[in-house]
Amino acid sequence: MCEKCSPSELLDRNKHWAAAYQARDPSFFTRLAAQQTPNYLWIGCSDARVPANDIVGMEPGELFVHRNIANQVIHTDFNGLSVVQFALDILKVEHIIVCGHYGCGGVRAALAHEELGIVDNWLRHIKDIYCRHKIELQALSSTDEEVNRLCELNVMAQVENLSKTKVVQRAWRNGRKLSIHGWIYGLNDGIIKDLAVSVNEPDGVDDIYRMAPKG
Numbered sequence: 001m002c003e004k005c006s007p008s009e010l011l012d013r014n015k016h017w018a019a020a021y022q023a024r025d026p027s028f029f030t031r032l033a034a035q036q037t038p039n040y041l042w043i044g045c046s047d048a049r050v051p052a053n054d055i056v057g058m059e060p061g062e063l064f065v066h067r068n069i070a071n072q073v074i075h076t077d078f079n080g081l082s083v084v085q086f087a088l089d090i091l092k093v094e095h096i097i098v099c100g101h102y103g104c105g106g107v108r109a110a111l112a113h114e115e116l117g118i119v120d121n122w123l124r125h126i127k128d129i130y131c132r133h134k135i136e137l138q139a140l141s142s143t144d145e146e147v148n149r150l151c152e153l154n155v156m157a158q159v160e161n162l163s164k165t166k167v168v169q170r171a172w173r174n175g176r177k178l179s180i181h182g183w184i185y186g187l188n189d190g191i192i193k194d195l196a197v198s199v200n201e202p203d204g205v206d207d208i209y210r211m212a213p214k215g
Contacts, residue, residue, distance in 0.1 A: 031061075038064040041087035041096045043080070043158070045071045050101050050185055055192065064091055069122055070106030070154060071098055073161040085167045094177050096162060099192065100155040101185040102148045111147060126150070129157050155182045156197050163199045164209040172202045173211050 002009065021028050038061065042052045046067045053063050066083040073080060087093045100107075109116060110126035130137060133153050140146045159182040162168060171178045179200040183192050202210050 036061055036064070036091065038062055038091060039094050040064065041066065041084065041091075041093045042099060043067075043071055043073060043083075043096065043162075044099045045069065045101055045104055045106065047101060047105065049187055050099070052099070055185060055190065064093060069119065070104055070110070070126060071100045071158060072122065072125055072154075073098065073158040073165075074122075074125060075161065075165065081165065081167065084162070084165065088167055088171050088176070088178070094179065096168075096178070096180045097183055098155055098158045098162065098180070099183040099185055100151050100158075101187055102151055103144075103187055104147070104151050104154075107151050107154060108147050111143075111150065126154055129153055152184055152195060155184055155195055158182070159197050159199060160205075163202075163205050166211065169202060169205070169209065169211045173214060 002013065005013070018029070040058075040063050042063050042065045044050055044052050044065065044067045046069055052058075052065045052067070053060060056063065064083075064087050066080060068077075068080065073084075075081075084096070087096070106123060107126055109119075110123040111130065116123070130150060133150075137146050137149060137153075140149060159180050162180050168178065168180070177200075179198055182195040182197040184195060185192050199205075
């Protein structure tokens with residue numbers, strides 16, 4: 001653990017990391033520098049306890065990653081949408097994984113009534129999800145259960161949000177093979193759970209969000 005390492009210590013650790021990779025596979029960095037060809041886009045939480053590549057056992061370069069507070073897909077977030085477009089149009093990924101995690105601090109903060117600053121505007125979207133599922137959530141017996149269930153519902157909502165975006169709709173209209181998956185990671189055991197909300201075609205999306213067929 002190096003939670004309070006100085007910047008110089010981090011640079012030293014980087015040298016050891018690079019040397020270890022080089023020793024294990026002398027051509028690794030040459031291959032990595034030559035090309036990026038991931039087949040997956042990972043949209044996850046910024047939480048430092050959820051390192052995307054590590055928890056799915058992938059090497060650097062095998063997973064294209066975008067992270068933000070509470071793994072949101074918001075139609076006015078041009079940073080996130082630009083990542084999705086680059087992944088689809090340039091990298092030609094075939095799978096997008098939205099992965100949340102239990103005990104998410106962003107979700108927990110959204111359930112509170114404190115003023116946190118500009119992040120309140122971001123968390124508002126999670127509060128909206130809470131309102132849509134209030135009866136179910138309020139019936140749970142503890143705050144932790146409520147947080148964890150809202151973490152799941154949040155992932156499901158983001159899969160739905162992503163399937164409505166123009167860049168995804170255009171990919172499907174053009175006959176692209178593209179699947180969107182909703183997963184959630186357990187901090188307590190390191191296991192990822194598939195929430196079984198995968199979408200791989202526009203038929204499950206309300207007509208108002210779909211692009212017109214090609215003429």
